[in-house]
Amino acid sequence: MIEVELETTEQRILDAAEELFYGRGIQSVGMDAIRTASGVPLKRLYQIFPSKDTLVEAYLKRRDARWLHDLARYVDAHDSPTQRILAVFDWLYRWFSEPDYRGCGFINSFGELGATSQAVADIAKAHKDAFRRYLADLVAAADAPARLTDQLVPLAEGAMTTAAISGSPEPARHAKDAARTLLRAAHADVVTAA
Amino acid sequence: MIEVELETTEQRILDAAEELFYGRGIQSVGMDAIRTASGVPLKRLYQIFPSKDTLVEAYLKRRDARWLHDLARYVDAHDSPTQRILAVFDWLYRWFSEPDYRGCGFINSFGELGATSQAVADIAKAHKDAFRRYLADLVAAADAPARLTDQLVPLAEGAMTTAAISGSPEPARHAKDAARTLLRAAHADVVTAA
DNA sequence: CATCCTCGAAAACGAACGTTCTCTTACGGT
DNA sequence: ACCGTAAGAGAACGTTCGTTTTCGAGGATG
Numbered sequence: 001m002i003e004v005e006l007e008t009t010e011q012r013i014l015d016a017a018e019e020l021f022y023g024r025g026i027q028s029v030g031m032d033a034i035r036t037a038s039g040v041p042l043k044r045l046y047q048i049f050p051s052k053d054t055l056v057e058a059y060l061k062r063r064d065a066r067w068l069h070d071l072a073r074y075v076d077a078h079d080s081p082t083q084r085i086l087a088v089f090d091w092l093y094r095w096f097s098e099p100d101y102r103g104c105g106f107i108n109s110f111g112e113l114g115a116t117s118q119a120v121a122d123i124a125k126a127h128k129d130a131f132r133r134y135l136a137d138l139v140a141a142a143d144a145p146a147r148l149t150d151q152l153v154p155l156a157e158g159a160m161t162t163a164a165i166s167g168s169p170e171p172a173r174h175a176k177d178a179a180r181t182l183l184r185a186a187h188a189d190v191v192t193a194a
Numbered sequence: 195m196i197e198v199e200l201e202t203t204e205q206r207i208l209d210a211a212e213e214l215f216y217g218r219g220i221q222s223v224g225m226d227a228i229r230t231a232s233g234v235p236l237k238r239l240y241q242i243f244p245s246k247d248t249l250v251e252a253y254l255k256r257r258d259a260r261w262l263h264d265l266a267r268y269v270d271a272h273d274s275p276t277q278r279i280l281a282v283f284d285w286l287y288r289w290f291s292e293p294d295y296r297g298c299g300f301i302n303s304f305g306e307l308g309a310t311s312q313a314v315a316d317i318a319k320a321h322k323d324a325f326r327r328y329l330a331d332l333v334a335a336a337d338a339p340a341r342l343t344d345q346l347v348p349l350a351e352g353a354m355t356t357a358a359i360s361g362s363p364e365p366a367r368h369a370k371d372a373a374r375t376l377l378r379a380a381h382a383d384v385v386t387a388a
Numbered sequence: 389c390a391t392c393c394t395c396g397a398a399a400a401c402g403a404a405c406g407t408t409c410t411c412t413t414a415c416g417g418t
Numbered sequence: 419a420c421c422g423t424a425a426g427a428g429a430a431c432g433t434t435c436g437t438t439t440t441c442g443a444g445g446a447t448g
Contacts (some may be wrong), residue, residue: 011343027306028221028306028309030404030406031407032405040424040426041426041427042406043409044425044426046406046407052407097400105302106359107297107301107355109305110359111219111297111301111302111303111358112221112222112305113222114219114296114359115218115296116222121359125359128356130361150364151371151372153356153368154350154351154352154353154356154365154368154372155352157348157351157356158347158348158353158354158355159348161298161301161352161355163306164304164318165281165300170344171348174341174344174348177341178372178376181374185375185378190295225437226435234396235397236396236436237395237396237438238396240437246437
């Protein structure tokens with residue numbers, strides 16, 4: 001019971017922190033705003049997260065895990081290896097269409113704090129590496145050359161920032177079109193080489 | 195003479211501000227750091243830029259103009275329309291290779307302040323629009339379908355963030371490879387349709 | 389030489405932030 | 419019923435930041 005309550009409090013803090021940090025940027029959000037949004041008094045908040053830095057890192061780590069999990073769950077609804085690759089961009093389109101979409105939280109936090117906090121820089125790098133590995137697996141499963149992964153990564157990343165700044169989800173569609181072309185070309189290369 | 199000196203002071207402030215804002219993020223840099231780095235006393239600094247906000251906007255606008263100017267100058271050294279498109283990615287490679295490269299200053303400032311400052315969000319959007327228009331002109335000159343522009347934009351943007359977070363300039367090469375493939379495919383489409 | 393103006397260096401101010409402390413209240417075990 | 423403990427609400431503290439003001443030293447002009 002006690003542990004459950006502690007967990008619940010931690011979740012409430014992280015939920016509030018994520019909405020605020022992602023929505024307004026990390027340095028623009030004071031601990032008081034998180035206190036107000038979560039309803040958790042400062043005392044308890046600091047018992048669970050001894051500093052703002054640890055809260056920021058916890059926010060990023062939880063978002064990292066959930067983001068990749070949600071992506072994989074969406075992709076897993078598709079069977080064909082090439083459809084699974086293209087599904088990544090469909091998922092991005094849905095993400096970009098959320099009303100409070102504001103770009104990739106890891107790109108944002110890296111830009112804001114990457115130079116000041118090694119921990120934030122490391123988490124952002126780890127997140128992007130994990131995304132890259134996930135794409136690499138999809139590419140390998142489609143019998144496409146590994147080189148395709150290197151091309152899909154900037155395509156997806158660029159769609160995120162272009163969608164954020166332009167305020168439109170369309171970059172996901174355009175990136176998907178490009179991915180389809182690259183996929184076909186990569187496959188043709190393999191066939192030609194054989 | 196007076197005007198020349200005023201210009202020089204303004205340049206010195208903007209030079210210091212650009213290095214610091216770009217290198218550490220905007221909110222991590224205090225006005226005192228800019229005073230120290232530029233050697234311009236706070237009093238004069240505030241005479242020229244009445245607030246940190248105006249200095250930030252001046253930093254972004256100057257960087258916007260110079261960035262696109264430098265890119266165009268590099269591209270103009272190439273003649274063939276397709277080579278001019280690919281040259282964009284060569285230029286990105288050189289940029290990513292600079293020792294203190296830290297991503298696109300506009301993506302970074304949008305992520306950090308876009309939600310809090312409409313002015314910053316607008317400048318970032320204008321910068322990306324200008325880049326997009328520039329690419330669109332190159333695409334049109336190569337007789338490629340306008341659709342290609344939509345594919346090249348996320349490719350270039352994604353190369354910027356991937357290079358920044360990974361700490362390697364290679365994403366520019368991979369993006370260039372992808373661009374070459376997309377260019378060929380787009381051209382083949384045009385030929386087929388004809 | 390006296391005077392006014394300018395200008396650089398740094399102190400000072402008010403607000404905001406991260407963090408800690410205090411005070412009051414409520415509860416659980418004997 | 420009583421006491422020790424925990425916990426919520428928010429005041430308080432020390433620092434930092436953006437911005438303003440003060441102070442003192444030239445430099446040109448009568």
